[in-house]
Amino acid sequence: MDWVNAVVQGVLLGGLYALFAAGLSLIFGVMRLVNIAHGDMVVLAAYLGLSVVATLGIPPLMALVIVVPLMALLGYLLQRLVLNRTIGRDILPPLLVTFGLSVIVQNGLLMVYSADPQKLGAGWLEVASLQFAGLAIGVLPLLTFVFAVAVIVLLQWVFYGTSLGRAFRAVSDDGDVAQLMGLDRRHVFGLAMALSLAVTAVAGVLLGIRTSFDPTGGAARLIFGFEAVIIGGLGNLWGTLVGGVILGVAQTIGAQIDAGWQILAGHIAFLLVLAIRPAGFFPRVDQ
């Protein structure tokens, strides 16, 4: 029963990892940019949630109403003012600039919020659980998973059902031609980053309710999101959910064997997938 429980918890944990991964996958799909500061953005969103909760005295989930647009705005400005200047054939500038951003955000958070671990208190939501077939399923992990599925459905709809999605796909396929067709590439990239950080905001707040966080936690979140993307297959949004679930299950099973093995087991699962199926389980087929 312990093992079944570990798998169920792992699947639900995978929802959170899918949320880390979706934002990463989205911007890579649109502009071939890998944001090394992505994990730090997750942590930044958690801290913004903390500030909103502290000033307005509202429950953390309601803080999303403020944190999501705030992060989206930040994403748009970041892309327009900084990252657009790095987009090009050379992969070095975007990598190094986002790496610098990561260090800046991390140390900025250290200065403002100190190194003390923080948590978003959500009262009953943190402890509530449902009894199902002898398993105790936490309401919060379940809610996180539902959020993940909802976010992916939403992103799929944006990508394949709206004119914004058409613009995303156009600049992704051929930026120069898209530009000639009247799309402002810089603006489209800005919107993509805004959407990515909006998803990140959801991930950050849910993370903050789930566990305590501190300014140095960004690297781990980037790595989990990245592993989910690679396991699931590049460029496939549903793949990120599958990748997240596989990573989550590997971690909870690892933890079931030995508490010190939790994170290591996830990394090993990732390396195994890389060795056996380097393209991931569901790579985008049109490439």
Added chain:
Amino acid sequence: MSNHTVTRASRASTIAMLIMVPLLILLISAPFWAGRAELRLMGEICLYLSLASLWNLLAGYAGLVSVGQQAFVGFGGYLLFALTMFADWHPLAAALGAGVLGLLIAMPVAVLMFRLTGAYFAIGTWVVAEVFRLSFAQISALGGGSGTSLAVSVVKRLSEDRSMRESLAYWLALGLAVAVLVVITLLLRSRTGLALTAIRDNDVAASSLGVDVWRTKFVVYIVTAGLTALTGALIFLQKLRISPDAAFSVNDWTAFVIFIVVIGGIGTVEGPVIGTLVFFLLRETMADLGTIYLIVLGVVAIIIMLTAPQGLWGLIRSRFGLSMLPVIHRVKTITVREPENGP
């Protein structure tokens, strides 16, 4: 009548070579004129110079942007401790052994990581570093998560005398930095270097001209890993204490190194030298500021990447056409006086 010859040397590089000899003698004699704190700082500068030059070779020449070189720094440090404590090796032999083992372990790592390209390769190397960190934290004989210190008996095998030990540590660091610079300069001048430059500029074109892209990158990756592990061993021989968080710190062994190279000038041999000097100058004047110092470094690196991607050395070079450690060929016009009764 004018003739052309192809040469690597320029006036600047000749002057640089002439200056380098007395400079090297001055640096070698440092233990006789520098205080203990200065000697330690100079040793640290040498070790960072070595790390920065190696990362530059990887990212600036082979196009392998790794953010996981701390894997090999920590691996080298831990192997130094393990080989001296459990196998009873002499510290110097252990440091060399750590380098060789670092090169060997880099082989399977490279095979796996080369399946990822570009930015994904970067994060992949970070995962590897995390795997190394978590694995070493599991080894209780090496102190587990809290780390361990190098036994006094091991340290004394270097030398009984403390000041002699400190001089030795400095000479090792200096020797390593010089060796790394020499190896990189020679490598870049060789066929492999030419292949690397071709790959960096356009890997598809390079491979169509018969360059084995995978193999060339593989060789550079494992050589860099081995030398990075050796550097790591010397770093922790100086520190005498190791823990997983210190050994595999992404800030200390990768972030600082990247900033050094970006500020100095990526893809140039001289860049890391300038960058290391600027970095330590900033650190010695701003270290009290703590986290602000890191933020300033990050901002400076971003501004340089966006406005002058060639770094400080690139600015100097484009202005004066200098090249201290020349790796490129240049065409030089020499005028030959025509003899009276020419053939």
